[in-house]
Each structure stands twice: as structure tokens, then as C-alpha cells.
Amino acid sequence: MENPNDPTLRSWVDIPSDSDFSLQNLPFGICKIRRQGKRAVSAIGQYIIDLAALHELRYFDDLNLPQGIFEHGSLNPFIELGPTAWRAVRKRLSDLLRADKSGALRNYPDSQAQVLLPMQDVEMRMPVKVRDYTDFYASEQHATNVGTMFRGADNALPPNWKHMPIGYHGRASSIVISGTPIRRPHGQLKPTEGSPVLGSTRRLDFELELAAVMGVPNPLGKAVPADRAWDHVFGFLLFNDWSARDIQQWEYVPLGPFLGKNFASSVSPWIVTADALNPFRVPGPIQDPPVLPYLETREAYALDITLEVSLEIPSRVPVTVSRTNSRYLYWSIAQQIAHHTIGGCNLNIGDLLASGTISGPDPSSYGSMLELAWRGERPILMPDGSTRSFILDGDTVVMRGHAQRDGVRVGFGEVRNEVLE
Amino acid sequence: MENPNDPTLRSWVDIPSDSDFSLQNLPFGICKIRRQGKRAVSAIGQYIIDLAALHELRYFDDLNLPQGIFEHGSLNPFIELGPTAWRAVRKRLSDLLRADKSGALRNYPDSQAQVLLPMQDVEMRMPVKVRDYTDFYASEQHATNVGTMFRGADNALPPNWKHMPIGYHGRASSIVISGTPIRRPHGQLKPTEGSPVLGSTRRLDFELELAAVMGVPNPLGKAVPADRAWDHVFGFLLFNDWSARDIQQWEYVPLGPFLGKNFASSVSPWIVTADALNPFRVPGPIQDPPVLPYLETREAYALDITLEVSLEIPSRVPVTVSRTNSRYLYWSIAQQIAHHTIGGCNLNIGDLLASGTISGPDPSSYGSMLELAWRGERPILMPDGSTRSFILDGDTVVMRGHAQRDGVRVGFGEVRNEVLE
Numbered sequence: 001m002e003n004p005n006d007p008t009l010r011s012w013v014d015i016p017s018d019s020d021f022s023l024q025n026l027p028f029g030i031c032k033i034r035r036q037g038k039r040a041v042s043a044i045g046q047y048i049i050d051l052a053a054l055h056e057l058r059y060f061d062d063l064n065l066p067q068g069i070f071e072h073g074s075l076n077p078f079i080e081l082g083p084t085a086w087r088a089v090r091k092r093l094s095d096l097l098r099a100d101k102s103g104a105l106r107n108y109p110d111s112q113a114q115v116l117l118p119m120q121d122v123e124m125r126m127p128v129k130v131r132d133y134t135d136f137y138a139s140e141q142h143a144t145n146v147g148t149m150f151r152g153a154d155n156a157l158p159p160n161w162k163h164m165p166i167g168y169h170g171r172a173s174s175i176v177i178s179g180t181p182i183r184r185p186h187g188q189l190k191p192t193e194g195s196p197v198l199g200s201t202r203r204l205d206f207e208l209e210l211a212a213v214m215g216v217p218n219p220l221g222k223a224v225p226a227d228r229a230w231d232h233v234f235g236f237l238l239f240n241d242w243s244a245r246d247i248q249q250w251e252y253v254p255l256g257p258f259l260g261k262n263f264a265s266s267v268s269p270w271i272v273t274a275d276a277l278n279p280f281r282v283p284g285p286i287q288d289p290p291v292l293p294y295l296e297t298r299e300a301y302a303l304d305i306t307l308e309v310s311l312e313i314p315s316r317v318p319v320t321v322s323r324t325n326s327r328y329l330y331w332s333i334a335q336q337i338a339h340h341t342i343g344g345c346n347l348n349i350g351d352l353l354a355s356g357t358i359s360g361p362d363p364s365s366y367g368s369m370l371e372l373a374w375r376g377e378r379p380i381l382m383p384d385g386s387t388r389s390f391i392l393d394g395d396t397v398v399m400r401g402h403a404q405r406d407g408v409r410v411g412f413g414e415v416r417n418e419v420l421e
Numbered sequence: 422m423e424n425p426n427d428p429t430l431r432s433w434v435d436i437p438s439d440s441d442f443s444l445q446n447l448p449f450g451i452c453k454i455r456r457q458g459k460r461a462v463s464a465i466g467q468y469i470i471d472l473a474a475l476h477e478l479r480y481f482d483d484l485n486l487p488q489g490i491f492e493h494g495s496l497n498p499f500i501e502l503g504p505t506a507w508r509a510v511r512k513r514l515s516d517l518l519r520a521d522k523s524g525a526l527r528n529y530p531d532s533q534a535q536v537l538l539p540m541q542d543v544e545m546r547m548p549v550k551v552r553d554y555t556d557f558y559a560s561e562q563h564a565t566n567v568g569t570m571f572r573g574a575d576n577a578l579p580p581n582w583k584h585m586p587i588g589y590h591g592r593a594s595s596i597v598i599s600g601t602p603i604r605r606p607h608g609q610l611k612p613t614e615g616s617p618v619l620g621s622t623r624r625l626d627f628e629l630e631l632a633a634v635m636g637v638p639n640p641l642g643k644a645v646p647a648d649r650a651w652d653h654v655f656g657f658l659l660f661n662d663w664s665a666r667d668i669q670q671w672e673y674v675p676l677g678p679f680l681g682k683n684f685a686s687s688v689s690p691w692i693v694t695a696d697a698l699n700p701f702r703v704p705g706p707i708q709d710p711p712v713l714p715y716l717e718t719r720e721a722y723a724l725d726i727t728l729e730v731s732l733e734i735p736s737r738v739p740v741t742v743s744r745t746n747s748r749y750l751y752w753s754i755a756q757q758i759a760h761h762t763i764g765g766c767n768l769n770i771g772d773l774l775a776s777g778t779i780s781g782p783d784p785s786s787y788g789s790m791l792e793l794a795w796r797g798e799r800p801i802l803m804p805d806g807s808t809r810s811f812i813l814d815g816d817t818v819v820m821r822g823h824a825q826r827d828g829v830r831v832g833f834g835e836v837r838n839e840v841l842e
Binding site: 131132137147158160163164166167168169170171172173174176183185186187188190195196197198220221223244247250251252253254255256257258259262263264289292293294339340342343344345346347348351 | 552553558568579581584585587588589590591592593594595597604606607608609611616617618619641642644665668671672673674675676677678679680683684685710713714715760761763764765766767768769772
């Protein structure tokens with residue numbers, strides 16, 4: 001089978017050169033099209049590809065997909081079909097959109113009009129139903145920065161940090177799609193002196209993360225070996241793990257973050273498949289001390305994805321506050337899955353495993369305001385002359401990410417959320 | 422409407438005096454009956470009540486329940502109907518089973534044979550589909566005991582503990598029904614000296630808890646006031662929050678328990694409704710310092726439920742290792758819900774809010790082996806002359822709970838799990 005990742009493939013659809021949605025990407029999402037219900041879609045250039053319409057038009061007939069598989073309101077039933085089905089659909093899309101094939105879609109303008117819709121005409125929705133969501137803490141720089149601020153430079157990294165990908169269970173119900181306004185949460189705040197008070201967080205923050213969407217489950221009691229873990233991943237999302245630092249700081253000892261995180265997390269609408277990201281796998285940082293055998297991997301699983309965070313204040317030019325790359329993560333997704341399951345924990349289809357804040361080595365590559373403005377000590381200048389140590393009401397946080405190689409760009413689009421009072 | 426909690430009501434079904442399943446209980450569960458699919462059931466005495474059969478036999482016709490509502494494999498669709506429907510069904514069951522009514526069921530032996538089945542003939546299954554599960558830490562004695570062991574008596578309770586019900590997000594996917602064997606998990610263990618090793622936990626423990634099953638959701642962004650929170654609860658389960666103490670101790674700083682907990686939690690098959698537990702609400706411990714206004718309640722929400730844990734080793738008499746009561750919990754379920762939602766977090770139908778280990782004031786009322794055997798310093802003698810500091814392979818842990826008042830007993834049955842290698 002020809003490889004849909006082949007960088008020489010070109011599409012007959014006009015794709016802007018800076019588009020995240022190349023012929024080699026073909027991500028999956030869910031959208032609401034006009035008065036119809038929710039349907040599964042892919043994307044190319046400035047168009048969404050209506051998979052339900054393609055299915056109705058019989059372009060998938062030989063793939064033996066269940067009827068209505070793209071009309072369930074989430075991708076979970078499609079993901080349940082397994083990797084063979086995902087790959088067959090992505091390959092079919094690639095074939096239908098290739099310039100060098102006298103394709104059945106290219107020659108039928110009527111079909112094209114039903115299948116390819118301008119992206120701005122549709123509303124994207126949550127791509128998966130998330131049952132369990134885990135947040136890791138996989139960036140050494142982030143853990144060091146936060147540890148330095150809260151426990152001092154000498155105790156920055158906890159003693160366990162280099163032995164295991166530290167993670168904790170997050171809240172699945174409050175994960176929302178890009179575009180959803182984020183309400184500044186209330187919670188207990190502890191003044192330096194005196195009793196705690198109830199108030200709005202004054203330290204609202206983003207965390208730039210990638211989240212893996214699980215595609216192949218493991219049964220309870222059955223660990224996934226690290227070098228098999230990649231095959232369990234359907235794809236990845238951009239993930240903003242919204243955080244209220246003051247609420248978090250007062251509550252998190254001894255059982256970890258709770259209300260400081262569970263008011264919202266937001267995701268990009270597009271799941272870029274693990275298959276499409278395969279060409280962008282690179283070796284991660286050298287791990288010293290050596291990890292235990294169950295965390296060793298033979299293959300490379302770090303992802304060379306350029307990431308950035310912009311801050312937009314009303315009627316001003318956006319400011320890019322962070323530029324980083326997920327290859328800096330100390331612990332790979334393969335190691336995260338191997339660790340998560342070593343005690344037998346079962347991961348299900350649609351579960352999210354988020355990386356934790358992705359911070360690079362230099363201060364402009366930190367993935368949260370807490371680190372970028374260093375706990376408020378180095379506020380960021382905005383175009384209207386104001387400064388930001390944390391996120392204010394009316395600000396919009398935008399995260400973007402893409403991989404690029406051999407002239408091929410594979411990206412996520414964005415996760416964009418405005419903060420409301 | 423007559424109250425199905427009325428202690429003077431008697432049933433025409435023969436109910437042993439020590440049965441948890443009195444006419445005033447009428448809990449809900451899911452079971453598998455012979456070759457049929459899964460169905461919603463209730464219980465009375467030594468019988469399950471097949472709600473799907475009652476529905477087919479038209480005993481609920483005037484209640485306007487959707488067709489097949491008791492045949493979904495979980496109680497979630499029934500719970501979604503809302504409190505009016507739950508109460509109408511429980512009231513109808515009460516009426517059909519009352520000795521003083523010339524009931525439609527009592528006089529039809531054919532119907533009875535279809536509807537009432539001996540409990541030992543059916544297999545109970547997970548009663549709800551759990552999307553999110555939260556574990557609190559609501560017992561002062563438990564938090565004090567654990568804090569004393571790990572941080573010393575002077576720092577036993579963290580500074581935030583008396584200001585908020587501390588909680589953390591747990592793993593929903595590994596929650597299993599009573600009867601499921603629990604496999605001793607692998608994980609990283611840290612010897613006092615040297616590097617961590619991978620091995621089976623040597624400190625497998627239970628935690629005796631009650632879990633609230635959410636029945637009425639709150640939308641994202643909308644807090645639930647403490648005195649309205651009880652109305653959001655469908656009912657309660659016995660909950661065993663299995664824990665691997667050595668794995669937990671090495672991993673839990675700074676982000677809380679993860680693999681030390683997520684290999685399994687187990688629940689009783691029966692959800693005792695909040696309505697049935699209403700007569701057993703009592704004032705909880707006095708809270709000092711006073712709590713913030715959002716945590717204040719006018720009504721009493723502590724639950725006077727007698728709880729016990731037995732340890733069974735093969736072919737020996739069970740040993741009751743703990744006798745306690747949920748009324749000792751410092752933080753009530755009303756306060757847990759008010760706190761969980763104060764930042765806007767949405768709770769959904771079927772979500773579990775577990776109490777955390779329930780430990781009473783004296784050492785025989787502690788709710789975990791860690792506390793009962795005080796970190797191994799006071800091992801428990803077993804009938805074969807062996808001792809237990811933690812749970813060994815082949816041991817079975819059984820938790821039971823019931824409330825009793827005015828001659829009426831309302832109980833949970835048990836959650837029973839054997840530990841396998």
C-alpha cells in the first residue's frame with residue numbers, strides 16, 4: 001500500500017503553503033454542519049471533508065464500515081473499529097484527494113460540493129467522548145521551574161521525578177472544545193496571613209500541552225509494553241490545561257491539584273493521527289539515571305512539533321508569548337502509557353493522556369504564564385502598554401502547533417479560548 | 422403520598438430480621454439473569470425484584486416510563502429520568518410489596534415468579550457507568566493517622582484540611598463490582614537505600630468508604646449550594662478504594678496518588694437511595710474553625726451507617742477487623758458537592774464521590790490496614806495463627822454496612838473481593 005505520508009504527494013485541492021491541513025495530515029474531528037446533526041470530518045487546506053457524506057456517496061463501500069459510523073456525535077465508535085479501519089479511511093481520503101490519480105471525487109463537482117465545505121462555515125465540536133483523563137508532568141524544565149518557585153532550587157525536582165513519568169488523574173467532564181469561553185473560577189484563596197477566603201482566582205493561567213487520544217484499549221490487569229504503546233494511540237490534540245495557581249497552591253498538598261484545574265481544560269478540534277505524526281518522531285532527551293526496563297524503548301517517540309502560545313487582547317495585535325517544541329519532553333508518550341498501565345490500569349478508547357506543560361530550555365519557551373512571568377516577577381508587556389503576569393478577563397489564549405519536514409506541514413490548527421469574568 | 426420510609430410498613434414477602442433489604446430500603450442495581458441481558462433490579466429480603474419484568478407486566482404503566490428503561494445495562498438512563506421518576510418507582514415497589522394492600526402482585530403467583538428471583542440465582546453487575554470519580558479525604562481520624570505516620574504528629578493534618586474537604590480525581594475505568602478478583606499490582610518500590618525497583622506491592626490495603634452516586638447533574642460553571650446538594654444524589658454504594666501503600670508513598674509527591682490507587686476500586690452491587698437514607702441523617706462532628714459560608718449547611722447530612730470490614734482466609738472463620746460508622750466523617754456529602762462545584766466543575770449522572778477512608782475515634786474503628794496494624798507495628802492475629810499487616814494473596818476483604826432505627830434496617834449488602842497474585 002502506498003504511504004499517505006509520502007512527502008511527494010500533491011493534492012488537486014488548493015492548499016495554502018502555511019496550512020496545517022496538508023494532504024499528508026488528514027486529521028479527524030467532529031462538526032456541526034448547518035441544520036444537520038454532528039458528523040465526523042477530516043480537513044484539507046481550507047476545507048472540511050464530510051466523512052458522512054463520502055460514506056453516503058459510497059466512496060467507502062469496499063471498506064465495510066458500519067452504516068452511520070460517521071454520524072454518532074463523537075469519533076469513539078469510529079476509533080473502536082481499530083487501526084486497520086482508521087488507516088483504510090485515511091488512505092482512501094489521500095487517494096481521493098491526490099492530484100496524480102484520476103479520482104472519482106475530482107471529476108464530480110456535485111459530490112465535491114457535498115463533501116468539501118469551507119472550514120469557516122462549520123462549527124467544530126468535541127471530537128471524542130472522554131471517559132478518563134490523565135495529566136502527566138513530563139517536561140523537566142517545567143517541573144524544575146515550578147519546583148524552584150515552590151520548593152527552592154535545591155529541591156526543585158522531587159526524588160521520584162527522573163524514575164517515572166509522574167502523573168495524576170484529571171477531570172474529564174470539564175474538557176471543552178476550542179472556542180468555549182472559560183469562566184474565571186471561584187475558590188479558596190489563602191492570604192499570606194490569616195484565614196482563607198472565597199474569591200475569584202487572581203492567578204488564572206494556561207498550560208501548553210499535547211494530549212494523546214487512546215485508540216486501542218488494554219484490559220484491566222494487562223500492562224502495555226513501552227515499545228507497543230505507540231500502537232495504542234489514535235492521535236493527538238493540542239491541550240490547554242487551564243489552571244488557577246492560587247487555588248492550586250492552597251489545596252494541592254497532600255493529594256494533588258483539584259479545583260485549581262477542574263473548572264476547565266480545552267482541546268483543539270482536530271485529532272492529528274499518530275500515523276500522520278510518524279515521520280516526525282525523533283529521539284527525546286537522554287535519560288540519566290537510566291530508567292527501569294519497563295520504561296526503556298528501542299524506538300524514538302519524542303515528537304518534533306513546533307508549538308506556540310499567543311495572547312490576544314481586544315483590538316490589538318496578538319502577542320506570541322511562548323515558542324517551544326514537544327521534543328523537549330523528558331518522558332515520551334510510550335513511557336507514559338507503559339507507566340500508566342504497569343499496575344494493570346485499563347485505558348479506554350477516547351481517554352486522554354496529556355503531557356503536562358511543555359517548557360523548553362530557554363525562558364521564551366516556557367509553557368505557562370507562571371513560568372514566563374516567573375510568578376509575577378517578570379510581567380509580559382502587551383501592545384496597549386499593560387502587562388500580564390497571569391490571564392485577565394477579556395484576554396484570549398491561542399495555542400498552535402505543527403510539524404514540518406521535507407516540505408510537508410502537519411498541524412493541529414488551534415485551541416482558542418476567551419476568558420470571561 | 423404515603424412515605425415508603427414509614428417504619429410501620431410490613432411486607433407480605435418474608436424478610437429475615439437481619440436482612441439489609443427491608444421494605445423501607447428498595448435499593449437499585451443491575452444484574453444478569455440467566456440467558457437474558459442485563460436488567461435493572463431492586464431487592465427485598467432474599468429476592469431480587471426484576472424491574473424490567475414488572476415493566477413488561479405493566480405494573481408501571483401509569484408512570485410513563487420510557488420503553489426498555491430497565492434494560493440498558495446500567496442505571497444511568499433510569500437515573501436521567503430524574504428524582505420524580507426514581508421516587509415514583511420506589512413508591513410503586515413499596516405499594517406492591519406492602520402487606521396491608523391487596524396488591525396486584527401479591528395475588529398473582531405467576532407474576533411473582535417472573536418478578537421475584539432468589540438473590541443467589543443472579544449475578545450482579547456494575548450498577549452505573551462511571552464517567553468521573555472523585556475521592557475525598559473526609560475523615561479527620563484517618564487524615565490524622567496517615568499524617569502522623571508520614572509527617573509526624575505535629576504536622577499530621579495539613580493546614581488546609583479543616584478549611585475544605587480535600588479531594589482528588591480518581592480513575593473511573595478500574596472501578597469493578599463486588600466479586601471481581603483483585604490482582605496484586607506491580608509498580609515502582611523504593612527501598613530505604615538505593616534506586617527504585619519494579620515489583621509487586623508488599624503493602625496492599627483496603628480503604629473502607631462510602632461513595633455517593635450523582636443523580637442530578639449541574640452544568641459547567643454552575644456551583645451547587647451545600648443545602649441543595651443532597652437533592653443531587655441518587656444514592657450511595659459501599660466503596661473499597663484498594664491501595665498499594667508502597668507504590669503510593671514513592672509516587673505521591675507532588676501530584677497525589679496515581680498507580681497506588683488506579684489498579685482497582687470495588688463497589689457494592691446495590692445503590693441504596695438517598696431517599697431511603699433520609700431517616701438516618703444526623704448532625705456530623707462540630708466543625709472548628711468555622712467553615713466558609715459556601716460550606717455551611719442548615720440541615721444535618723452526616724449518615725448514621727454502621728460499617729464493618731472482615732478479612733477471610735481460606736477455610737477459616739472470618740475476622741472482623743474494623744467496626745466504624747460514617748457519622749464520624751468530618752465533611753458531609755453536602756459539603757463535598759458544594760466544594761467540588763464551587764469553581765464551576767460539572768458533575769454528571771453516574772459520577773462517584775467517595776468519602777475517603779472512614780476511620781472512627783478508637784483503633785478498632787480505623788478503615789484501613791495501614792491504620793489498624795499501624796504501618797505494620799501492630800499486626801492483626803488471624804485464626805490460623807498467622808498475622809496480617811497488609812492483605813495477602815488468597816485473602817478476601819468483605820465490607821458491609823447498614824443503618825438501623827425504629828426497628829427498620831436499611832443496608833448495602835457487601836462488597837467482597839479476593840486478592841490474587
